[in-house]
Amino acid sequence: MINRQFTLAARPQGLVKRSDFAYAETPLPEPKDGELLVKTLYISLDPAMRGWMNEGKSYIRPVAIGEVMRAGTLGEVLVSKTPAFKAGDHVVGNWGVQDYAALPPEGLSKVDPRLAPLPKYLGVLGMPGLTAYFGLLEIGQPKPGEVVVVSGAAGAVGQVVGQIAKLKGCTVIGIAGGADKCAYVVRDLGFDACVDYKSQDVKKALRELAPKGVDVYFDNVGGDILDAVLTQIRMKARIVICGAISQYNNTTPVKGPSNYMSLLVNRARMEGMVVFDWAPRYGEAIQAMGAWLAEGQLKSREDIVQGLETFPETLNKLFSGENFGKLMIQV
Incomplete structure (x- = not known):
């Protein structure tokens, strides 16, 4: 098994180009003690990603040249070497544009596909x-x-x-x-x-x-x-x-x-x-919006594109206005 990845190869000038990224196929990562192996199911594409590629002071450090492109992600735990999660759990995090990741449990949150379809956790509940x-x-x-x-x-x-x-x-x-x-x-x-x-x-x-x-x-x-x-x-x-x-x-x-x-x-x-800035209160918001969703008072629309290999072109849909709803890639 291989792990496909897009890493940042250059600081974009204007619209992002495929050449601003490097595509690589690497060996499947091995989780250490205290880590878990996650298979990516969905990758969130957000306008903020364009800012993360620029050098300079911001609210979050820029993605480094050669680093896997940062992105919100949702996946399934394949192997767990931590009591925090078990194989089969679905989690959201920010492990970027790749098929698999070996990660510590910090920064990951478990989500329940029985309460809402998985893509909702990168959109209205994300x-x-x-x-x-x-x-x-x-x-x-x-x-x-x-x-x-x-x-x-x-x-x-x-x-x-x-x-x-x-x-x-x-x-x-x-x-x-x-x-x-x-x-x-x-x-x-x-x-x-x-x-x-x-x-x-x-x-x-x-x-x-x-x-x-x-x-x-x-x-x-x-x-x-x-x-x-x-x-x-x-x-x-x-x-x-x-x-x-x-x-x-x-x-x-x-x-x-x-x-x-x-x-x-x-x-x-x-x-x-x-x-x-509101991270300590995320639970409050998810509870409120989850209730509105369940009651039919809150609706959402997702724009889901198939295939990790489409990443550079799909990201640009955000800036051309082509996307209709929350844009994401299904891996």
């Missing part, structure tokens, strides 16, 4: 769902009757943000790319409205949909859309900066908001959000 839960509720702090706008509305984080905001009694407006995505979040997820940024003027559409302004903006894209929403915020608005996918592949300086004075005029707050 990092994207946790990001949505804590980013909206703790930083956005929505109140019943307020207007919540979320960009990347049909993506892994955005679809959860909008649904939680509806559960909290808010009016929810999504921003997404394309008529199909907008129809999905309104028809299937219960958003009140959605702006198609590819065919509509975002500023004008928001003015019509939220004439009194926006109370909470959950930003996943940055760039021009962030600028447009800033012109429509209300007094004491809260802007959650979760991501800036429109800027991740820039070869020129990142475009910052030119309408930031709206924060001053409206005494508004803009705050960055990194999900790892």
